[in-house]
Amino acid sequence: MSEGDKNNKQKYHHGNLQNSLVTAATKMIEAEGIENLSLRKLAISVGVSRTAAYHHFTDKNDLLCAVAAQGFIAWKAIEEQVFNDTTLTNEQQYRQFFLNYIQFAAENPSLYDLMFGRTIWKEASSTQTLRDAAYPSFQYQVEMTKTWQAQGLLPKSENTLRLAQVTWGTMHGIARLLIDGIYADSNNIDEMCECALNLFLAQKSTATS
Amino acid sequence: MSEGDKNNKQKYHHGNLQNSLVTAATKMIEAEGIENLSLRKLAISVGVSRTAAYHHFTDKNDLLCAVAAQGFIAWKAIEEQVFNDTTLTNEQQYRQFFLNYIQFAAENPSLYDLMFGRTIWKEASSTQTLRDAAYPSFQYQVEMTKTWQAQGLLPKSENTLRLAQVTWGTMHGIARLLIDGIYADSNNIDEMCECALNLFLAQKSTATS
DNA sequence: AGCTTAAGTTGCCATGGTTAACATTACCTT
DNA sequence: AAGGTAATGTTAACCATGGCAACTTAAGCT
Known part of the structure; x- marks a missing residue:
């Protein structure tokens, strides 16, 4: 692949997933309410697979606590x-x-x-x-x-x-x-x-x- | 079946499901919290199948409203x-x-x-x-x-x-x-x-x- | 008796949290 | 630079749950 692709191509490692998740979660919560936040939707919105978040948060509750x-x-x-x-x-x-x-x-x-x-x-x-x-x-x-x-x-x-x-x-x-x-x-x-x-x-x- | 069996044998029709569900739900909610109330557990506790409640309440929210x-x-x-x-x-x-x-x-x-x-x-x-x-x-x-x-x-x-x-x-x-x-x-x-x-x-x- | 309908039942599907096993890459050591 | 390790991501799979559909039972009226 060419060097220029680096900007378009998704890197395997997100780079800043933890913060991105908290930020995205905050937005999603404000937009749809706490009860409508799903880790799966959240993961997709950040461009990452379903379970990636588990490498940064022990569980959903942990993520919510981080947002709070x-x-x-x-x-x-x-x-x-x-x-x-x-x-x-x-x-x-x-x-x-x-x-x-x-x-x-x-x-x-x-x-x-x-x-x-x-x-x-x-x-x-x-x-x-x-x-x-x-x-x-x-x-x-x-x-x-x-x-x-x-x-x-x-x-x-x-x-x-x-x-x-x-x-x-x-x-x-x-x-x-x-x-x-x-x-x-x-x-x-x-x-x-x-x-x-x-x-x-x-x-x-x-x-x- | 003998007459006496009526007391032991489960009747096909519960008889008072609507009220029983509200009562049981109230207890279950107080015991385990709202978020831990599941219609399935509730149904079992009342001795009825999973979806029986849907003949009395349009959905879970409806049941919760009744409890409230x-x-x-x-x-x-x-x-x-x-x-x-x-x-x-x-x-x-x-x-x-x-x-x-x-x-x-x-x-x-x-x-x-x-x-x-x-x-x-x-x-x-x-x-x-x-x-x-x-x-x-x-x-x-x-x-x-x-x-x-x-x-x-x-x-x-x-x-x-x-x-x-x-x-x-x-x-x-x-x-x-x-x-x-x-x-x-x-x-x-x-x-x-x-x-x-x-x-x-x-x-x-x-x-x- | 027979028809209608309320009340229950099992089967099935989608969503969503979570674990397990595998893949990829960053990074540190030598 | 080579190699190993840990961090970070990925897919597969499991289980619980809400809810719909199709089928069954029986209650009740005519």
């Missing part, structure tokens, strides 16, 4: 961007964080579903890699809650961990209602967030006492 | 029990409702997952039967929110629908975190609920102005 881990990394970048923005007041920062969270979920529903859904978390099926990527986010949430309490945005009287669970629960709940199309739709994201923030931030006056 | 619908009926009974209990004050009633909701989810995690998860709600895959069973609950939530606002338990200033979405979102979020085992576990249900209720009900003073 990638999602957490992306989410963390957004998170940090808000907290490094010094032009915002404390309250603006909190509001922005809340809005970003819901927006992230609304814009990447299937990815969010994967990241925070039972598919990969139930029955200890989460990978170590995933946990390493995800736990810092949880941790962050608690730390920030402590800060917000100190700033008087959230009630100081509440146990920090519980408060973090509840406030995150609210974001998570709203996100899920949106994603699952239950009882809420994306037309009202802003209003819903505003309402939730009003509930939480109204504590300010009594909390700083 | 049953769940909504069960939940409604609990709901009404609280609201008919006249010995409770308004606030006690609200607290009880909140606690019951989380408890229902914690005690029937898989059923809750099915009822409020994307499996049956995404892509308009919900059955009419299911919608008929479920919508009243959503409706109820809105009506009760209006009442709670009128009673001064929740801020009157907020749009009722948004408030209902947010408060339900919080319950839903907490339930999901518990069920999916993310960041929260069942040891702290009471404390989490208490924290959430404190956030919501603290509005009282400003709301009644």
